[in-house]
Amino acid sequence: MGTVVDRLLTVDEALRAVRERAVLLEPRSCLLAEAFGCCLAEDVTADLDLPPFDKALVDGYAVRSSDLSAGEVRLVVGEEIVAGRTPTRALAPGEAAAIMTGAPLPPDADAVVMVEKTRRDGPDVIIEDGRVRSGQNRLIRGREMRAGDVVLRKGLPLNAPRLGLLASVGRSEVLVFPRPRVAVVPTGDELVEPDVVPGPGQIRNSNAVMLQALAGTAGAEVCSFPIAPDELAKLHSTLERGLSFDVLTITGGVSAGNRDLVPEVLQSLGVTRVFHKVRVKPGKPLWFGVGPPRGDAPGTLVFGLPGNPVSGIIGFLLFVRPALLALSSQKQSVPIVSRRRLARSFIHSSDRPTYYPSRLSPDSAEAEAAIEPLDWAGSADLRTVAQADGFAVFPAGDRHYQAGEVVEFLHLG
DSSP states (O other): OOOOOOSOBOHHHHHHHHHHHOOOOOOEEEEGGGOTTOEESSOEEOSSOBSSSOEESSSEEEEOGGGOOSSOEEEEEEEEEOTTOOOSSOOOTTEEEEEOTTOBOOTTOOEEEEGGGEEEETTEEEESOOOOOTTTTEEOTTSSBOTTOEEEOTTOBOOHHHHHHHHHTTOSEEEEEOOOEEEEEEBOTTEEOTTSOOOTTOEEOOHHHHHHHHHHHTTOEEEEOOOBOSOHHHHHHHHHHHTTSSEEEEESOOSSSTTOOHHHHHHHTTOEEEEEOBSOBSOTTOEEEEOOOBTTBOOOEEEEEOSSHHHHHHHIIIIIHHHHHHHTTOOOSSOSEEEEEBSSOEEEEESSOEEEEEEEOTTOOSSSOOEEEOOOOOTTOHHHHTTOSEEEEEOSEEEEEOTTOEEEEEEOO
């Protein structure tokens, strides 16, 4: 599991430490209606042939192709077969059967003529063009799958078509890697809820709803707690409840002030600190540890995110999201980091790698949009980030970047 470190880690070192401790959650059986977005924890096989019979792909007439030739052909209509009913007999020479889409073909029929290419004449049907090939508009038995075929492999994320496929092979429940359960705990005496007008020295709690949304997009089940005050006893009680979840994210209380009580309380609850502080801007004070085992389940992954909202977003994208995906066997559906050209020149100066709010330039003529750093006021400036598509990544140091230079881009979505 690695050792506890006291030095300032790079982003890559911190991410490795997180991933080492993000142990895949135990599989559980889940109803199909609740399994969307989860990853399969088993191979799934077909219980029968599908389709279970030769079936019509269109409304029309089942025929024997050997009865047909060029030009019009007249056939006797023997019976009508609707979806959900079975033919009563084989198709005789010179005979057709009226049939609906999805219905089984009668024995000896090997094609279906669309109703639009026919006309009825009393008990007969006239095929307007008899050039019909064997197999036309027919789906043969077992074309989709045969009984015993593996139709879905372990590890696949369940989207809507895959859920439909599970239902088609008789599954009402399936074994999955469950969604991580995430607790979001905002802390700080200065916080008030969004519907409260802040008093002197107070700010509204914007972090909780942001983290709840970010965790939800990573496939987690999220519970947002009420604001926890900077008071040992109440903070202890709140964080103790949070340790019953797979992941506990705490905002605020992890810096170096005398009211930053979170690390002290976590230690008293048996949480082992793995690292505190990362060489990144914004978000340096990030705290990460692992709680005590929860019976047979591994300890909760605990992330103490800085209270400034942009720092919290960066910390989530870099460390919390990868942990959530690892817990549930998910893979990143789209790259979260890409390499993009700068749409304009930019001067950067910092002793830490900086994640700078930027938008994808709508005026770019390239196949991939260039990135345009925004006019940003720092880690509390959420308004600017609300206009961003992600964050341009500028390495530590002083440099004047020219338009067209390539840098990494951390996508927000």
